[in-house]
Amino acid sequence: MSQFDEIINREGTRALKLEYRERLFGKDDVIPLWVADMDFAAPPAVREALSKRMEHPIFGYTNRPDAFFKSIMGWLKRRFDWEVDQGWIEFSPGVVPNLGLAVQAFTQPGEGVIIQPPVYPPFFGVVRDFNREVVENPLKETDEGYVMDFEHFEKVCSVPQNKLFLLCHPHNPVGRVWTPEELLRMGDICRRNKVTIISDEIHADLVLFGHQHRPLATISPEIADITVTCMAPSKTFNLAGLSTSYMIASNPELLKAMRGQVLGYHLHMGNTFGALALEAAYNASEDWLEDLKTYLEGNYHLVLEYLEKYLPEVKVPRLEATYLLWMDFRAWGMNQNELKSFMAQKAGLGLNDGNTFGREGRGFMRMNLASPRSVIAEAMQRIVDARNKN
Numbered sequence: 545m546s547q548f549d550e551i552i553n554r555e556g557t558r559a560l561k562l563e564y565r566e567r568l569f570g571k572d573d574v575i576p577l578w579v580a581d582m583d584f585a586a587p588p589a590v591r592e593a594l595s596k597r598m599e600h601p602i603f604g605y606t607n608r609p610d611a612f613f614k615s616i617m618g619w620l621k622r623r624f625d626w627e628v629d630q631g632w633i634e635f636s637p638g639v640v641p642n643l644g645l646a647v648q649a650f651t652q653p654g655e656g657v658i659i660q661p662p663v664y665p666p667f668f669g670v671v672r673d674f675n676r677e678v679v680e681n682p683l684k685e686t687d688e689g690y691v692m693d694f695e696h697f698e699k700v701c702s703v704p705q706n707k708l709f710l711l712c713h714p715h716n717p718v719g720r721v722w723t724p725e726e727l728l729r730m731g732d733i734c735r736r737n738k739v740t741i742i743s744d745e746i747h748a749d750l751v752l753f754g755h756q757h758r759p760l761a762t763i764s765p766e767i768a769d770i771t772v773t774c775m776a777p778s779k780t781f782n783l784a785g786l787s788t789s790y791m792i793a794s795n796p797e798l799l800k801a802m803r804g805q806v807l808g809y810h811l812h813m814g815n816t817f818g819a820l821a822l823e824a825a826y827n828a829s830e831d832w833l834e835d836l837k838t839y840l841e842g843n844y845h846l847v848l849e850y851l852e853k854y855l856p857e858v859k860v861p862r863l864e865a866t867y868l869l870w871m872d873f874r875a876w877g878m879n880q881n882e883l884k885s886f887m888a889q890k891a892g893l894g895l896n897d898g899n900t901f902g903r904e905g906r907g908f909m910r911m912n913l914a915s916p917r918s919v920i921a922e923a924m925q926r927i928v929d930a931r932n933k934n
């Protein structure tokens with residue numbers, strides 16, 4: 545029995561995943577496998593640190609001491625062999641907020657921001673919300689999986705008004721860990737065309753099946769010079785509700801521009817609990833993470849077994865990272881409304897609508913694998929049963 549097998553009742557905890565069931569799926573009894581948090585308890589060291597802090601009754605403004613930054617630097621060195629100076633790091637309350645801040649820091653209204661759909665929906669939102677143009681460089685589907693379309697990328701980067709690229713690395717939802725070769729080629733195109741890169745590496749720790757994450761900024765000093773990296777312990781250790789993330793830029797101009805945004809909106813105060821949780825996670829929860837990754841690999845294998853046995857026409861990518869599975873139901877020939885209704889009404893599952901990741905997501909749904917194995921098995925069985933009845 546694994547610690548991750550335990551079914552923890554999240555009812556009554558204000559969990560978004562449960563609270564939005566009726567609103568999103570028209571039913572409050574779907575198995576919610578959508579928004580990217582996990583149905584697992586956070587690591588014991590994190591819970592201990594937070595409990596200890598709870599013993600003191602005052603929750604006023606707090607400082608982030610050197611220990612906070614040292615924890616981040618230690619983590620990046622141990623996990624990615626990346627030596628980062630404390631002066632390159634700036635706190636922020638979330639990675640999506642960072643993307644919005646970057647859009648404002650590095651572009652003017654009407655200018656273009658490049659993204660690679662199918663991609664995490666806020667990548668569209670942060671561009672449109674600030675009246676910039678979404679410039680799409682769709683990923684290519686090949687027999688080997690999703691790859692970047694470099695010819696088209698070169699084309700969109702060469703348009704002078706396209707100033708910023710939001711990279712998703714590893715990529716949500718297709719689960720790719722971009723290789724050093726891919727990163728170098730992409731980074732060189734940006735460098736030659738003076739396109740700044742925001743590298744969203746929030747899923748960096750969740751690499752599976754022996755894949756190694758290589759931070760974009762470690763590919764070359766020239767690429768580091770045009771990159772702001774965004775990371776957080778939130779996906780890795782299930783701390784999304786604590787609003788704590790950080791960004792890294794070795795180029796002082798880029799960091800200054802981002803810091804200006806953070807200070808401008810007074811976002812730098814941060815969250816007392818989030819900072820403590822980050823330190824406990826990074827300093828004392830590495831074994832927990834290794835166990836988690838093994839468990840997620842097992843859940844992925846379980847889904848593959850179901851698909852091979854009962855639904856061979858449903859395709860999923862080889863999962864290199866993340867706990868999010870991009871499921872291709874195009875072989876069923878349903879339109880998106882039929883597919884969504886099938887999942888919610890017939891199978892009783894709350895999955896993400898593929899269409900929200902861009903038009904490339906038609907015929908797809910995204911399933912969150914970070915649930916106890918029995919829940920994933922039940923979800924797969926429900927799809928199989930509903931399909932047999934349909």
Ligand SMILES: Cc1ncc(COP(=O)(O)O)c(C=O)c1O
Nearest residue numbers: 580638639640641664716746789
């Ligand atoms: C690629 C990516 N970036 C950012 C986020 C969310 O980041 P935050 O909660 O720090 O805003 C997610 C959550 O799923 C994500 O998948």
